[in-house]
Amino acid sequence: MTEPALALTDVDFSWPGRGGFSLSCPSFEMARGESVLLLGASGSGKSTLLSLVCGIVAADRGRVDVDGTDIGSLSAGARDRFRAERIGVIFQQFNLLPYARVADNILLPLRFAPERRRRAADASHEAARLCAALGLPEGVLTLPSGRLSVGQQQRVAVARALIGSPPLIVADEPTSALDANTQDTFLSLLFDQAGRAGSSLLMVSHDERLGHRFDRVIRLEDIVTTERTAA
């Protein structure tokens, strides 16, 4: 039996001193290579959940296993390294360092992840391949990221998340800044490349219409309970 790409078990977490927002997730699992859409409105705890999955914060109780490793047992520094090695992250927008060239942006996570760099083999060649596969114009690698359109920037973010084929891709509403047409192309490209890399895809969105592309669609409130005690 292969280990799940992501598994949360009996997780309890509350932000220290921040309006007493707490979240618990009794059980959630994602198989390797699976794509899951988490539906949730803002304030439903998705940011907290993603922070837990990415190891930015550690659960107070329970386990968060990513690719077979309980990241709660790692030190903060080791979690940062683990995130660089195993997880590709795509934000809603403003994904890139605007002053850095596209190539530097794509290669940045490899800077903190030696194993992933080895997996990527010839990293700059791989970056060029991903850019081409994602339909980015030739020569884009040497451009400053700030000059790209929003749609192009999101694709570069995908290339950055996918380089070195991390087992888990976490995407936080990556399409919300795109118009309907571009959304569709963007998602097709994302799915193609994630499938090719064998990465699981965990995407958070409030847009139910995207659901048909995913293996599973889950409402956030079905797997987590949140509580906000007045501070």
Add this chain to the structure above:
Amino acid sequence: MILRLAIGSLWARALTVGMTVLAISLSVALFLGVEKVRAGARASFADTISGTDLIVGARSGSVQLLLYSVFRIGNATNNVTWESYQDIAARPEVDWIVPISLGDSHRQFRVMGTTQGFFEHYKYRGGRPLQIPDGHGLEDLYDAVIGADVAATLGYAVGDPIVVAHGLASFTEHADQPFRVAGIIAKTGTPVDRTVIISMEAIEAIHVDWQSGARVPGQTTPVDVIRQMDLTPTAITAALVGVKSRLQIFGLQRWINEYPEEPLLAILPGVALGELWQIVGVAETALIGVSAMVVVTALLGMMAMIFSSLNERRREMAIWRAMGARPATILGLLVLEAALMAALGAALGIALLYLGLAVAQPWVDAAFGIWLPIQPPTAREAWVLVGVIGAAALASLLPALRAYRLSLADGMMVRI
């Protein structure tokens, strides 16, 4: 790659970073400039007199003797008799000796009686002789050679008449015996610039009709009679002495200090200058303090600039964190940026300094007689630059620590 990104990040904020770098560079240039001027002033001060091995005068303090014999500040308490002078001149160690007689003035400038030997032996700034581009030295009894400042202030040219006043700030003039400007000494940056030089004999001549500091009533000896008189001085104020071998300086100094006929004092000009500089040097410490505060101010400005940039950079920090950068990496990035800004500022400051030196050097020399040498940075200056960069890195730690805490709290999710 981190370095390239740090440079890219700075470049993207070229305006604010540029202003900060400019502030740092100006402060660095000012600090090093003050250092240069200080060193130049000190060197010029120490170079006021060179080539003279001993200064001899009546017994008083060594600083006092230096002040009145070289800087023409204050007055001698006593004179040295002509006999003592001749005894010293007769010593086998003595290579040359030049007498100095002070006490009279012309307008605000001191008059100094001496011999032609003064022009041969008085050296300044590492052995430079006095030069008289205009006119000639002391030839006639009533020749006066004036310093550059005297000529410039009073508008004198060669051939102009000069009347010497008795004493300092006095209204009694030696009007019966006018002098003629025979030569004007090129600017030296020493007290010579502010001196009217006449011969020892002339000092005697103008005092022929004087006794105990007052004119003998009704007595006026005609000039042609005076010219025939024996004008050997009876006393001098001080003497500059050169010895044949430097090894003999201390022996001669002891001999003069123990001279039995009269209480005398012989000083080494360099030593006395050092003592004097210790008194004057308090001002230089204040200058350094002020310019150091300017550097501190520039670094504080940089700190404020980093602080204010933190908020708009939270998104950027979140990207770094999401890519797997540890909070410590973000702290390091900010410190690196600060060090880069300081290094750029320091380099620019050095460039400004040398540009300023190149422009100001001739002017400062002409106006103040301070020679600012243009040399590669000294080890001390290099340490100052390293210190500025280090201090910048240190100052940036405060905002960087705040960024560290922010990035810990924000993680990858910034709610702006």
